[in-house]
Amino acid sequence: MDGEFYVGIDLGMINSVMAFTDGDGTISIQRWEKGHTKFPSVILLTPNRSYAGQLAIDRKFYEDRYHFENCFKRMMGTTHKQRIYNVDYTPTELFSMILHKMIRTFEEEHGHKIERAVLAVPADFGDAEREAVMKAAYLAGIKEPKIINESNAAAISYRHDTTDFIGKAAIYDIGGGTFDVTVMDMHENGFDVLSNEGSKFLGGRDWDLQLASIIQKKIIAGAGLTPRDIDNDSDLRRRILSEAERHKIILDRVDRSKGALLVHGKYIGFEITRTELDNATIELVSKTIKMTNDAIRAAGLTPNTLDRIVLVGGPSITPLIRTMLENEFPNVEITRYDPIHAVARGAAIYAHSVFKTKDIKIRSVLNKTFGLKMGIDGEESVCNLLYRNVTLPMSKEVVCRPKMDDQDVLDVAIYENRSNRGELHTPLTRSRLLKTFHIPLTGRISRGRTKIYIRMSADLEGMISIEVECNNKTDTCDLGSDIYLSNEEFSETMHRVRMVQ
The missing domain is CATH 2.60.34.10 (Substrate Binding Domain Of DNAk; Chain A, domain 1)
Incomplete structure (x- = not known):
């Protein structure tokens, strides 16, 4: 109906993004605090309440920072639990807190209740991870969630903006914590997925850690510390990682960057170069290129029969990634497309289709x-x-x-x-x-x-x-039955989720 919103959510390990369309299909990106389009995928847990997103970041310096939870996307679908204030938190519950805060903010701004949404997940996610995402959606109040692979969503958005492209493309999607490459045939009638490869343990966070290691060595040398001193100082390790995140972005644009950290009352200066970062991360890029070649072969293609490689995801702007891809695939057109919003936009476009128009056709392959x-x-x-x-x-x-x-x-x-x-x-x-x-x-x-x-x-x-x-008796086994909670479990968890500020 007119005035209806169709929502797509890119659940990222570092940041999440929400896009939506109105009844006519017009696409918008939801904006959060200070007009930002990225919602930090972080939770701060305290004895009385919890905080999500930018508010969690702002308050972590005033609350117990040891209960600042992030990067839990990689643990989705596992039995991992974090016991905090006598409560066992699962990655699913933490993600439901992120979703609930995003949804509540959207509802308050637009005056529209979200009960249906499309959630984008890594193509490499298996059955357990997808069940966990569905459970998080139910806990967040989404009664009718649908799942789409992130690379498929990016392809939908790309095709929406590049209507003249028909051919075989590899969607190279590198996010904050995961990497996927999907080879598909884009044609007039829809999308035929030919193959998927990827890893939920390879993403921009790994670039951060490599750069943090470089900075840490410079701090050790400049301050006269030992590696054990760093190991025993969690606050310094956190600040080094924060500096790595900042300088990685700078080095995407310039060849060198300078910084300083306060260590034992004295500022220790350091300089890092793009060459140092490239040398430390060349193996990471090589892994993505191997998976890209594997996906091309699994699709029954060769690099010479692939028309285009489309780069999406924040880390895709890293110069080394494009350089190495161009060297590996000299005859393939390589283009970068909307690194931050492509997945969420595509999920919203797909939501408009799956819940209303039914005009997008995707033929997928099994991911495991x-x-x-x-x-x-x-x-x-x-x-x-x-x-x-x-x-x-x-x-x-x-x-x-x-x-x-x-x-x-x-x-x-x-x-x-x-x-x-x-x-x-x-x-x-x-x-x-x-x-x-x-x-x-x-x-x-x-x-x-x-x-x-x-x-x-x-x-x-x-x-x-x-x-x-x-003996003529048939039993049905439901792998998805565990996404439902008992009434008592659901009530207890929902109470915690709804306490998120």
């Missing part, structure tokens, strides 16, 4: 390989059924036998990994357990004669479902 734990030649490994970088939807069935006569329960362990199509089995050590289902078996069970059919399917959105059939 999924399989079952089975005994193969006396050793347990993962029997792969659904493969990554294969076009969705897909389905596969396997037949197994009970281990013993009169067996009453079948344990079905679901794993994900990064194996490529054709790799039938993967060691457990290279796979990640998602969930184990305990399926009751009924009827006559014979070790030698009873057949158990296990069907694994992935729908058009990559959501996994499992069915187990035995």
Whole structure:
């Protein structure tokens, strides 16, 4: 209806961005404190209340800074917990606080309640991470969340602004904490994703840490300290990292930068050069280029049949990244596009489509390989059924036998990994357990004669479902069931989320 807003959110490890469209499809970027378009993805937890975004940064010098939480995106979908003031906080809950503060600020400014939104996540996020994002959305009050890969969202935004481009492109998306490269065919009728590669442990934060290491060595030399002195001074380490973040941005524009830090009552000056930063981060860029080549091969292409590489994400403005890409792909057009807002804009455009016009068509591939734990030649490994970088939807069935006569329960362990199509089995050590289902078996069970059919399917959105059939009885296994909380858990968590200022 007219006046309706369609919201897209880029949940970043360092900063998050919200974009929205009105009923006519006009795109806007939400602005926060002091007109900024980036919402810091940080939480300050105190005994009485919590703070999110810029307010958390402003208050951390007056509150207990040891409970200043950031960079938790990489921990989404894990069992990691941070116990603070006798409360166990999960990365999911912390992200829900970020979302809730963003949504509440938007609602207060625009007078419109957000109950539907598209959330952009790294293409490399597996099933557990995506479930965690969905749970965070529910906790934040979003009743109908949808997920889109960040690189897909960036492609939608790019195509919206570059309507004349039709061809095969690699979306090179490097954010604050994650890296994805998606190869896709952009055509008149939509987007066909051909392959994804990436890592949730590679992003701009790693450039910060390398530069912080350079600055730290200069401070040690200038102040006469030892590495142990730095290790024992958390405040100095924090200030060194803050300086690294600042100088990294400066070195994107100039060849050298100077700074100073107060150490034991004395200012210690230092100078850093772009050459020093490049030498320290060349291996990081090399990793992204390897993944880009892997994605091109997985798509069935060569660099000579790729039309364009589109750079998005804040760190993509780093000169070394473009230089090394141009050297690796001399015959491919390389262009930089809206590094900060591309993902959020694309998510908002997609929200307008998925919730209203239905005019954007994306054919995606599965982002991970999924399989079952089975005994193969006396050793347990993962029997792969659904493969990554294969076009969705897909389905596969396997037949197994009970281990013993009169067996009453079948344990079905679901794993994900990064194996490529054709790799039938993967060691457990290279796979990640998602969930184990305990399926009751009924009827006559014979070790030698009873057949158990296990069907694994992935729908058009990559959501996994499992069915187990035995003696004409079928059980459905829901990997996503854990995103829902009990009424008591939901109430307790929601109370904490709503206390965020």
